Amino acid sequence: MNREHLIKMANQIGGFFEAMPDSVQAVADVAKHLKNTWEPRMRVEILKTLGTADEAKLKPVVRDALISLGRSGKPA
């Protein structure tokens, strides 16, 4: 999967939820959206951005959501 494309898509999702007043909930909502609608190979690919230079391209709300998804150990 094209990682740049996935980063753009994830940041768009983040762009919606980051406007919510509860930032903790926003992170959870981004993670839930990715979990519910992204096919596993997409989630595996974007999780690879964590800890790389590509992580800086992620909105903070997306980065935090990916971290929480990675911790769950289920996306892949």
Next chain:
Amino acid sequence: MNAPQPMNTSQLIDFGTPKVGAGDTVTLEIDGIAVSVPAGTSLMRAAAEAGIMVPKLCATDIVKPFGSCRLCLVEIEGRRGYPSSCTTPAEAGMKVRTQTPQLAKLRRNVMELYISDHPLDCLTCSANGNCELQTMAGVVGLRDVRYGSGDANPGENHYTDVVKDESNPYFSYDPGKCIVCNLCVRACEEQQGTFALTIAGRGFGSRVTAGQAQPFLESDCVSCGACVQACPTATLMEKTVIEKGQAERSVTTTCAYCGVGCGLRAEMKGSEVVRMVPWKDGRANEGHACVKGRFAWGYATHPDRITKPMIRAKITDPWREVSWQEALTHTANEFRRIQKKHGPNSIGGIVSSRCTNEEDYLVQKLVRAAFGNNNVDTCARVCHSPTGYGLKQTLGESAGTQTFKSVEQADGIVVIGANPSDAHPVFSSRLKRRVREGAKLIVIDPREIDLVSSPHIKAEQHLQLRPGTNVAVLSALAHVIVTEGLVDEAFVAERCEAKAFRDWREFVARPENSPEALEAASGVPAAKVRAAARLYATGGNAAIYYGLGVTEHSQGSTTVIAIANLAMATGNVGREGVGVNPLRGQNNVQGSCDMGSFPHELPGYRHVSDTITRQMFENAWGVELQPEPGLRIPNMFDAALDGSFLGLYCQGEDPAQSDPDTHHVTAALSAMECVVVQDLFLNETAKYAHVFLPGASFLEKDGTFTNAERRISRVRRVMPPLAGMADWEVTMALSRALGYEMNYQHPSEIMDEIARLTPTFAGVSYDKLDSAGSLQWPCNDEAPDGTPTMHVDQFVRGKGRFLITQYVPTDEKVTRRFPLLLTTGRVLSQYNVGAQTRRTANTDFYGADLLEIHPHDAEERGIREGDHVGIESRAGNTTLPATLTERVQPGVVYTTFHFPESGANVITTDNSDWATNCPEYKVTAVQVSRLAGT
């Protein structure tokens, strides 16, 4: 199950005047029979309901009474004269006589005058056997014509020396047979709302005229055919009837074009359609149709139809016709080979909104049970997927809230990102009728669509926003509603989540969401936004109708949510005349979504991770199902390019033409090892296919469609499948070839399974559909007759949920290199990628895509009317003929996408909606330049 109906069934009864709504009942006596009808019912209709047919020529139950033909005269005890029964309302205690010697004499005299100016060529007339004039002559007992008819009795008449107008491809106009009953003019005005016809001349010289005495094809006529249907003679007549003669039977079915889902009667001779007539009892259309549904069905027997399965090893090889068995075995072997090599998730399927619910259900079952993954998606992905997401999040159900008829109760109507006159014409006629009755109209659209200003229609407000700024405008509307105290506080307090509403109220009240602050982004003057907000919030029942101009944006889902927010904030949900109404582009968008065609949802919008639901399907299907979502269509193409998705079963969909960024799509298709296309024609995607399976047209199908109102209607086979197999039989055979047994004898059994497994469809069956005519889901124990209006006492999700809708400008920005914004849409006579309508005479109305450009932008570029221009975007370039029009604002250009050669999607980008990946077709930054030599 599809018992043909003879031509003279009760549903063909014409009651003469429209039905009057329920109210006080009056009882009267007609020819000695006691009759009870709602007050306001005409004597003609009251008589007809009692089985007494009063002679008539200028009356029909689809238009208001006119009282001109003087055939329907009656006598009323205690009253003088002979009033026309069509214009006289029934009153309690009346004693009416429809047959007396004096009435008979009057009627014969009237008929004699009509016939004196009518050619007596009944035996060779195309209306022979279905001519009201002929019938009435018989009914009144006309035996002699004393005036001006025939060589033996010459006199003044007008049926000689007239020129037929054959300009319209579907019907002819023979003025010589016109009796000037005005029915065609009234049908055009009242039913269609186009006002294209009039009566020219005076007295004996009066004649029906289209436009300014123009041929029909050159006039404002939109070829809906209402005039043809209303005509009591052969004056306006379908050319197919002229060619083939009168039909011998009819079958009631459902149109396969737009999401209105009109009920139609296919009038047949053997297995040949003679003509298509809108079904008066069809609740979506109530006896009306458009140029596509009524006339553009000839594609079904077009010579381009492929009726033999074909395979080839490489897409550069020629096709080879094979048997069904060889094609299906080859497909199954290829899919299994790919899965063995690349894993179970390396193949998938795409279903179509043109297919029936049963077909869509079966394909998602094939993918989930036989392929063993969730890689199934529907072409609704690229049109209304944001509707499903946005309405589910806010209201709790992925569907519109109303019936079409609900618009008759609306006082304020907002049309945003939709062009019903072209894309949903039969609903547009209803909407326009309501506006003519006084409802206020607000149009939010970058383009001056017909609804902004057309005969007897004038929008109170046209918010002509820049493409891509829907959310900005909706936030500004919400700002006005909140800050000016226009919220329906009682509704919100009772029906909605309190904290979510408080958060939303605080958000939209911020100064940055004011109309003044957002004016620069949207281009809409703040004062117009404020006026529109006040009108929507305070004008009584207010309904919002929207289309792809809402959904096909990077913020498509946000816009749907913003619309739902507005409706909830003003209490415009849960009753007639209000609501949130997505106008679905294709006939079965709603149904294909309902049937579990999305990769993350099982039928009934239940997530694949829902263990209880999944287990229910696992038990029914006898397989283990995957709990993770599958690939969406654009994800499939991305995965194809990275080598992990290599097999595709594509039923009734043409992504190579319809999906954005054509180069990306075709590269992905080229990278796959087995692409299977099942369609009527060798479409653009078939160029990249290895297997072609012939599909069936709607005339060859048994099944159901679900329209934009959630209305489930039967589709009935009127002719056998040209390729020998129905689409559901092909899917079933493919499943068997893959080793997963499916065994249905008829689509009704598929629907029975859907009903067993889907709570919102629990009460649906073919028997019930046949008796009810149609049903709106949810249809179950709680709502055995279906659900016309949703969210009546509470929202499906319990409390309505406001969500904050931050405006995020699209990435598709204008620059010096790409200074214009391209947006897209449909025209009335063509339909989507044109595979059907391009193979009909509708090309006479619109034969090529055009680029609309504002005269200022054209002048800057030296472009003149008709010039061929180059259009370049970040994704690609194409050429189109230009037309100069002020319908588009400076800085915006517009085109349609009906013709593959125009390559409209070569230039659209891969930007998509954040929540659903619905492509952003509606905003593409482009440059337009005049091509040398034009």
